[in-house]
Amino acid sequence: MNILQQMLDKLWLDLTQNGEKVLHQELGFDDWLELTMSAGRSLCLNLIKFFLEEADRQFKASAIRQHKYTVKAIRETTKTTLYGEFTLKRTYYQSKDSQNYFFWLDQVIGWQKYSRMTLGVKARILENVATHTYQEALEMIPQVGIHSKTAVMKIVHQEGTRLPNEPVLKQKNKKRPIKALFLEADEDHVAYQDSTNRFMKLVYVHEGYDLTQPRHPLINPHYFTGNYPGTDNEELWTEVLDYIDANYQPEQVYLSGDGAKWIKNGAAFIPHCTFILDRFHLRKYCKRAAVGIAGLDRTLYQWALAGQTKFIRDYFTVRFNDPMVTAGQLQSLKQAEKYLTNNVSAIKDNGLTAYHGCSAEGHISHYLSRRLSSRPLGWSSAGAQGVARTRIFQLNGGNIARFLQAEQRQASKQAKVTKLDRRLHVKQNIKNKYYEQTQAAFSGHLRGHRSLWQHGLQTGW
Structure with missing residues (x-):
C-alpha cells in the first residue's frame, strides 16, 4: 500500500505541476493531456505488475506448491501490451511428479511461450494489417514499442492464416427455408x-x-x-x-x-x-x-x-x-x-x-x-x-x-489432456512391465522349487 500511495502522490504532483504550466502558458493543453495519460498508463502497468508478482509470491508460499512443486529459479520477463511494456519477475518451478519445468504465472494467465507480445497486441496488428501496410500497422499503435516489420509478418503468417472462413457465431435459429x-x-x-x-x-x-x-x-x-x-x-x-x-x-x-x-x-x-x-x-x-x-x-x-x-x-x-x-x-x-x-x-x-x-x-x-x-x-x-x-x-x-483468446484456451486444455494421457500411458507401461517381470519370475523357476510367496499367491496362505 505504501508503494501504491507513493505512485499516486507522484502522479498527482506531476499533474498539478504541469497544470500550472498550462495556466502560465508554458505548456500546451494537449501536451498536458498526453503527459497525464502517459503517466496514467505507466501507473496502471506498474499496478498490474505488482499484483501479478504478489500472486506469484502467494502461490510460492502455499502448502500445495510446497507439496507438489520445487522452486528452481526466479526469472524476469518483459511483455508488450497495447499500453506499453512492463517487466516482472516470476518463479520457475519443477513438478515433483513429472519432473517438468514451468512458470505457474504464465500458465494461469495464458501467455504464449517465447512470445513477448500479448494476444491483444497481435489482434490489433492483424486488424491494422487488413487495411494498411506492415509499417503503417505498427505506426498506428506507437505504445507497443515494436519497430520491426518482420515481427508483423510473423504474426500474419502464424495467426492470420488460422482465421477461419466458417461462421464465427453459430446462428441460434434453426435452418430457415x-x-x-x-x-x-x-x-x-x-x-x-x-x-x-x-x-x-x-x-x-x-x-x-x-x-x-x-x-x-x-x-x-x-x-x-x-x-x-x-x-x-x-x-x-x-x-x-x-x-x-x-x-x-x-x-x-x-x-x-x-x-x-x-x-x-x-x-x-x-x-x-x-x-x-x-x-x-x-x-x-x-x-x-x-x-x-x-x-x-x-x-x-x-x-x-x-x-x-x-x-x-x-x-x-x-x-x-x-x-x-x-x-x-x-x-x-x-x-x-x-x-x-x-x-x-x-x-x-x-x-x-x-x-x-x-x-x-x-x-x-x-x-x-x-x-x-x-x-x-x-x-x-x-x-x-x-x-x-x-x-x-x-x-x-x-x-x-x-478468437485468439479462445484458441489459446483450447490449446491450454489440449495440453492438459495430453499431459494426463501421457501420465496414464506411463502408469499403464509400468503396470504392464511389472506384470511381465512377475510372469518371467514364475516361469523362471522349476516346478516344486518356487519360493514361499509364489506358493502363497497360487494356493493361498
Whole structure:
C-alpha cells in the first residue's frame, strides 16, 4: 500500500505541476493531456505488475506448491501490451511428479511461450494489417514499442492464416427455408515473390439484394476466401456447403461468376444449384467479339441474353472469313466465340425472374484487390493468405482478439489432456512391465522349487 500511495502522490504532483504550466502558458493543453495519460498508463502497468508478482509470491508460499512443486529459479520477463511494456519477475518451478519445468504465472494467465507480445497486441496488428501496410500497422499503435516489420509478418503468417472462413457465431435459429439463395464467386490475381500470379478466391453467400436501400446492399452475406490450389476446389466448396446446410433449406441456389472451371465445379458440387454467367464478363467478351466494329458489342450483348445463338454463330462465321481481319483481331474473335458459345444457357438464365444479378467483380476490387494487388507488391503464400483471411474474418463479424483468446484456451486444455494421457500411458507401461517381470519370475523357476510367496499367491496362505 505504501508503494501504491507513493505512485499516486507522484502522479498527482506531476499533474498539478504541469497544470500550472498550462495556466502560465508554458505548456500546451494537449501536451498536458498526453503527459497525464502517459503517466496514467505507466501507473496502471506498474499496478498490474505488482499484483501479478504478489500472486506469484502467494502461490510460492502455499502448502500445495510446497507439496507438489520445487522452486528452481526466479526469472524476469518483459511483455508488450497495447499500453506499453512492463517487466516482472516470476518463479520457475519443477513438478515433483513429472519432473517438468514451468512458470505457474504464465500458465494461469495464458501467455504464449517465447512470445513477448500479448494476444491483444497481435489482434490489433492483424486488424491494422487488413487495411494498411506492415509499417503503417505498427505506426498506428506507437505504445507497443515494436519497430520491426518482420515481427508483423510473423504474426500474419502464424495467426492470420488460422482465421477461419466458417461462421464465427453459430446462428441460434434453426435452418430457415428459403426460395432462392445466391452464391457469387470470383478471384483476384495476386503477384507472388516467385514471379508468379495465383488466384486468391472469393465466394460469398447471401439472400439477395436489398432493393429498398440506395446502394442495394446484400442481405445476410457471408464470405469465404483463400488460396485454394487446383481447379476442383473441393475444400472451398465443402466449407460453403457446410455453411448453407447449417443455416438454410433453399429450394434453388444460383451461382454467378465468370465461367472459370473452379466456379462451374461449385455449381456441380452444391445441390439444386444453377450456374449463371455474370453480365460484367459477358459485356467484356462482347466487346472483344466486336473488335474492329464500333458499337456492335451492344447488339451482340442483346443477342446473347436473348439466346439468339444462330445470329451469334453466323456473325462469327462472317468475321472469320473476312480478309480484312488482322491476326490479333482473329485471336480475340476466337476467344470471344469460344466463351459465348460454351456458356449459352448460363448467359440466357440472366433473364430468370428470381435472379438479381452479380457484383463479384466489385467485391473482389473492394475487399481483396485493394490490399493484395492494387499496388506492385510481391507476396509470400502465407502473407497473402493471412491478409485475405483477416479482411474476410472481420467482414464476417469476427472478433480477432476473442478468437485468439479462445484458441489459446483450447490449446491450454489440449495440453492438459495430453499431459494426463501421457501420465496414464506411463502408469499403464509400468503396470504392464511389472506384470511381465512377475510372469518371467514364475516361469523362471522349476516346478516344486518356487519360493514361499509364489506358493502363497497360487494356493493361498
